Amino acid sequence: MATDNTEAKLDSRAPSGPVETSWERHKRDARLVSPANKRKFTIIVVGTGLAGGSAAASLAELGYNVVNLCIQDSPRRAHSVAAQGGINAAKNYPNDGDSVFRLFYDTVKGGDFRAREANVYRLAQESVNIIDQCVAQGVPFAREYGGMLANRSFGGAQVSRTFYARGQTGQQLLLGAYGSLMRQVHAGGVKMFPRREMLDLVVIDGRARGVVCRNLVTGALERYAGDAVLLCTGGYSTVFFLSTNAVNSNATAAWRCYKRGAYFANPCFTQIHPTCIPRVGEQQSKLTLMSESLRNDGRVWVPKAAGDKRLPGQIAESERDYFLERMYPAFGNLVPRDIASRAAKLVCDEGRGVGSGLAVYLDFSDAVKRLGKETIADRYGNLFEMYREITNHDPYETPMQIYPAPHYTMGGLWVDYNLMSTIPGLHVLGEANFSDHGANRLGASALMQGLCDGYFVIPHTLGHYLAGGGLVSVSTDHAAFAEAETRVKEQVGKLLAIGGRKSVREFHYQLGTLLWDRVGMARNATGLRGAIEKIRAMRDEFWNNVRVPGSGEDFNKELEMAGRVADYFELGELMCRDALEREESCGCHFREEYRTEEGECKRDDERFSFVSAWEYAGRTGDARLHREPLEFDTVHLATRQYK
Amino acid sequence: MSTRNGLRSYSLKIWRQAGPDKPGNLVDYAVSGIHPDMSFLEMLDQLNQDIVCAGGEPVAFDSDCREGICGTCGIVIDGRPHGPLVNVTACNLRMREFPDGAAIVAEPFRAKAFPIVKDLVIDRSALDRVIQHGGYVSINVGSAAEANQMPIPKDIAEQAMDSAACIGCGACVASCPNASASLFVGAKIRQMMLLPQGKAERTRRVLEMVQQMDAEGFGDCSNHGECEAACPKAITLENIATMRREYVRAALKSGC
Ligand SMILES: Cc1cc2nc3c(=O)[nH]c(=O)nc-3n(C[C@H](O)[C@H](O)[C@H](O)COP(=O)(O)OP(=O)(O)OC[C@H]3O[C@@H](n4cnc5c(N)ncnc54)[C@H](O)[C@@H]3O)c2cc1C
Numbered sequence: 013m014a015t016d017n018t019e020a021k022l023d024s025r026a027p028s029g030p031v032e033t034s035w036e037r038h039k040r041d042a043r044l045v046s047p048a049n050k051r052k053f054t055i056i057v058v059g060t061g062l063a064g065g066s067a068a069a070s071l072a073e074l075g076y077n078v079v080n081l082c083i084q085d086s087p088r089r090a091h092s093v094a095a096q097g098g099i100n101a102a103k104n105y106p107n108d109g110d111s112v113f114r115l116f117y118d119t120v121k122g123g124d125f126r127a128r129e130a131n132v133y134r135l136a137q138e139s140v141n142i143i144d145q146c147v148a149q150g151v152p153f154a155r156e157y158g159g160m161l162a163n164r165s166f167g168g169a170q171v172s173r174t175f176y177a178r179g180q181t182g183q184q185l186l187l188g189a190y191g192s193l194m195r196q197v198h199a200g201g202v203k204m205f206p207r208r209e210m211l212d213l214v215v216i217d218g219r220a221r222g223v224v225c226r227n228l229v230t231g232a233l234e235r236y237a238g239d240a241v242l243l244c245t246g247g248y249s250t251v252f253f254l255s256t257n258a259v260n261s262n263a264t265a266a267w268r269c270y271k272r273g274a275y276f277a278n279p280c281f282t283q284i285h286p287t288c289i290p291r292v293g294e295q296q297s298k299l300t301l302m303s304e305s306l307r308n309d310g311r312v313w314v315p316k317a318a319g320d321k322r323l324p325g326q327i328a329e330s331e332r333d334y335f336l337e338r339m340y341p342a343f344g345n346l347v348p349r350d351i352a353s354r355a356a357k358l359v360c361d362e363g364r365g366v367g368s369g370l371a372v373y374l375d376f377s378d379a380v381k382r383l384g385k386e387t388i389a390d391r392y393g394n395l396f397e398m399y400r401e402i403t404n405h406d407p408y409e410t411p412m413q414i415y416p417a418p419h420y421t422m423g424g425l426w427v428d429y430n431l432m433s434t435i436p437g438l439h440v441l442g443e444a445n446f447s448d449h450g451a452n453r454l455g456a457s458a459l460m461q462g463l464c465d466g467y468f469v470i471p472h473t474l475g476h477y478l479a480g481g482g483l484v485s486v487s488t489d490h491a492a493f494a495e496a497e498t499r500v501k502e503q504v505g506k507l508l509a510i511g512g513r514k515s516v517r518e519f520h521y522q523l524g525t526l527l528w529d530r531v532g533m534a535r536n537a538t539g540l541r542g543a544i545e546k547i548r549a550m551r552d553e554f555w556n557n558v559r560v561p562g563s564g565e566d567f568n569k570e571l572e573m574a575g576r577v578a579d580y581f582e583l584g585e586l587m588c589r590d591a592l593e594r595e596e597s598c599g600c601h602f603r604e605e606y607r608t609e610e611g612e613c614k615r616d617d618e619r620f621s622f623v624s625a626w627e628y629a630g631r632t633g634d635a636r637l638h639r640e641p642l643e644f645d646t647v648h649l650a651t652r653q654y655k
Numbered sequence: 656m657s658t659r660n661g662l663r664s665y666s667l668k669i670w671r672q673a674g675p676d677k678p679g680n681l682v683d684y685a686v687s688g689i690h691p692d693m694s695f696l697e698m699l700d701q702l703n704q705d706i707v708c709a710g711g712e713p714v715a716f717d718s719d720c721r722e723g724i725c726g727t728c729g730i731v732i733d734g735r736p737h738g739p740l741v742n743v744t745a746c747n748l749r750m751r752e753f754p755d756g757a758a759i760v761a762e763p764f765r766a767k768a769f770p771i772v773k774d775l776v777i778d779r780s781a782l783d784r785v786i787q788h789g790g791y792v793s794i795n796v797g798s799a800a801e802a803n804q805m806p807i808p809k810d811i812a813e814q815a816m817d818s819a820a821c822i823g824c825g826a827c828v829a830s831c832p833n834a835s836a837s838l839f840v841g842a843k844i845r846q847m848m849l850l851p852q853g854k855a856e857r858t859r860r861v862l863e864m865v866q867q868m869d870a871e872g873f874g875d876c877s878n879h880g881e882c883e884a885a886c887p888k889a890i891t892l893e894n895i896a897t898m899r900r901e902y903v904r905a906a907l908k909s910g911c
């Protein structure tokens with residue numbers, strides 16, 4: 013296959029040479045902006061999650077003017093707040109053999125060799141500083157009796173390197189970043205604009221110079237100009253309708269940037285999380301995750317016999333199949349997410365699912381016997397409580413029922429080592445970019461990535477960009493702002509004028525169900541081709557038959573959703589195209605045609621050891637594929653083994 | 656899930672208000688086809704579907720995580736912020752708590768410092784401004800010391816976490832006859848007071864936060880205790896007591 017990496021645009025800018033020193037060398041060579049000049053630059057940060065909040069606070073602290081846009085009513089509510097389980101760091105506090113190299117190694121292997129080595133190494137290196145930073149902010153991480161930080165283990169790792177704050181790690185990390193952000197707001201370095209949705213990017217002379225937003229309260233379109241734009245808008249698992257993401261998570265900001273020239277990478281890689289509470293009815297709006305840390309002590313099983321409908325307590329030990337322990341003895345219940353999810357699907361496909369048939373048991377009875385109820389309550393109390401609240405069943409008494417659900421999008425805008433997209437000046441941080449996780453994200457590494465990007469990477473790489481010069485001053489009067497605003501206005505007007513018969517939600521449900529079916533836990537060429545046809549037909553119907561009530565000059569949730577779903581139709585199609593193109597199985601991308609005899613993923617490194625980066629070319633069907641080849645100099649390509 | 660009782664119907668009274676300066680009133684609605692495992696917000700989603708399909712304007716309400724952690728949702732349900740259950744947010748409240756055919760009243764959180772945006776949506780930015788006045792540790796990025804150099808006993812970390820669990824939903828304010836934000840502010844003061852990291856700014860923090868709380872139009876606390884009962888995260892009155900002690904200490908120390 014021809015690779016067109018000759019293009020300057022897709023230069024990863026990852027330093028060559030030993031990966032251990034790449035970041036130091038890169039920082040050493042980076043250009044600097046002098047303190048007196050920093051205040052002359054205005055940086056637009058979109059999003060206030062771990063990535064956006066930490067970046068906005070860090071940059072303001074350095075002296076830049078920061079404009080921070082937030083879709084929620086307060087930055088403290090950004091989606092990162094929902095993360096439960098924990099954040100990884102190579103501190104080796106438990107003395108169980110962890111190191112920067114091992115965290116790096118586990119992450120590259122866990123991602124099934126589809127991540128960029130230099131990025132992952134940097135992530136592992138900075139992980140150590142992240143914990144120091146958060147502790148200094150007053151994040152109340154779990155502690156041992158002696159006062160030292162506590163750790164636990166997570167899927168895909170044989171060491172305990174995960175730091176946590178009860179089951180509310182994301183909340184506490186976000187509140188730490190939010191505190192730093194509020195401090196900068198007070199000091200005047202950050203101007204915060206809540207309830208704003210970015211709807212377009214403004215590109216002037218080939219560089220990202222501003223955004224157009226909708227004020228979600230008044231409906232007014234607003235223009236913001238700056239010297240660089242940082243997109244920190246998170247993931248888009250809500251494309252599947254049901255997912256673990258917050259209901260306002262979306263792809264719109266990233267998608268509109270894609271339409272302005274930013275390449276979209278690896279759209280077919282979506283992490284399906286194995287331990288979610290199964291869905292119950294059609295009207296359900298989201299799926300709730302049960303932290304992966306539960307698999308430390310919970311054992312996953314189904315009945316050996318298909319169609320066994322007895323209550324769990326009536327099924328004898330000998331009639332149970334602890335399938336993860338059976339299939340993957342070395343890691344057991346702690347196999348990575350893609351593997352655990354696929355195994356659960358497999359046993360349910362065999363007719364051995366419990367409950368509705370689309371669920372497996374996560375059983376704590378052994379752990380309660382071994383450790384006592386108190387220890388279990390100490391470790392997982394609030395998760396058990398949450399489960400009981402939702403299902404009306406008590407996990408101390410009866411096993412939890414769990415099933416995989418869309419959770420995290422590894423796809424996102426393509427970025428180089430400096431976190432810059434193919435549009436100069438547009439930097440993309442956190443879940444919104446594609447980097448670091450490859451084809452499968454290991455648990456507790458997204459929080460790490462978001463904070464690494466915001467606290468430790470962008471302060472250096474953005475300075476390098478700004479100091480490179482050539483930035484003429486622009487104002488919001490520039491014609492490009494008017495053009496972008498017109499585009500947004502036209503779309504809003506169009507959506508409101510259709511006056512059809514189906515609600516936005518019905519379309520979203522229909523699209524999401526199709527995507528879950530065809531490009532969810534498993535995919536094949538026939539299914540993907542069919543899905544593309546169907547999505548196109550649905551999209552045509554959407555633009556002719558959607559009903560968006562109310563006006564554009566008002567608080568209008570349906571209108572917000574309509575814009576996001578319109579983008580999901582286009583993104584959904586690209587996800588299918590990308591999946592179709594990748595004729596191999598890797599990580600979360602399981603193409604049924606490419607599997608080993610044992611039914612595991614079969615990578616094709618000869619042909620597919622690359623990042624796919626899609627360039628917009630009018631309609632989604634015409635999008636152009638570029639390839640960034642991946643080299644594995646330090647961790648040698650190998651088949652993933654968790655047996 | 657095994658609860659497979661039939662679907663339910665409810666009659667609702669919902670506060671409708673077009674904007675901050677517009678008049679508002681309770682409007683009657685009926686919903687049916689409600690599964691008992693659905694959340695209160697999913698029930699409202701369904702109502703909104705019905706309204707949209709009938710050509711009307713859906714009820715505006717706020718939510719995001721829908722799992723009780725972001726603090727975005729918050730509706731006064733039958734007179735109680737977040738509804739009838741203890742320690743449960745509106746998004747985590749299930750319809751099985753309401754018998755089939757029940758009449759339910761839904762209104763926005765009300766407080767002078769929380770203007771209504773539309774229907775059930777309110778503006779809680781006052782809480783952010785209170786935090787801006789010192790509700791953090793002033794530490795620059797990149798200059799932190801090795802984390803384990805500062806041991807913190809487990810029970811202290813746990814107590815700090817109890818306070819840090821506040822989701823900033825504002826139910827405490829809405830439930831308080833004086834619309835006081837003392838539980839919210841007290842929780843942040845206590846978290847920071849307990850941890851060694853928070854010590855340096857201890858005096859300044861409490862004085863400034865309390866001052867800003869007053870400036871935002873929150874009322875004084877007169878020990879009703881309604882806040883504790885309404886809080887979905889079990890933040891206790893102990894936090895208010897701590898704040899008071901901290902305030903007195905700080906006032907004496909700073910001589911004001
Ligand atoms: C239930 C759950 C549990 C998780 N648990 C863990 C865990 O234990 N460990 C771990 O490492 N990871 C976990 N993750 C993943 C992790 O939380 C996320 O990947 C990470 O927080 C993303 O951070 P972010 O800053 O990139 O994006 P987000 O926190 O999603 O922030 C993006 C922000 O941008 C806003 N935004 C979006 N579009 C626009 C727009 N157009 N205009 C303006 N603003 C916009 C969003 O509303 C949001 O506030 C979990 C995820 C979920 C859903």
Ligand code: SF4
Nearest residue numbers: 821822824825827886
């Ligand atoms: S103290 Fe409780 S009620 Fe008040 S804002 Fe915090 S979580 Fe909500």
Ligand code: FES
Nearest residue numbers: 719721726728746
């Ligand atoms: S929607 Fe997040 S707490 Fe209810």
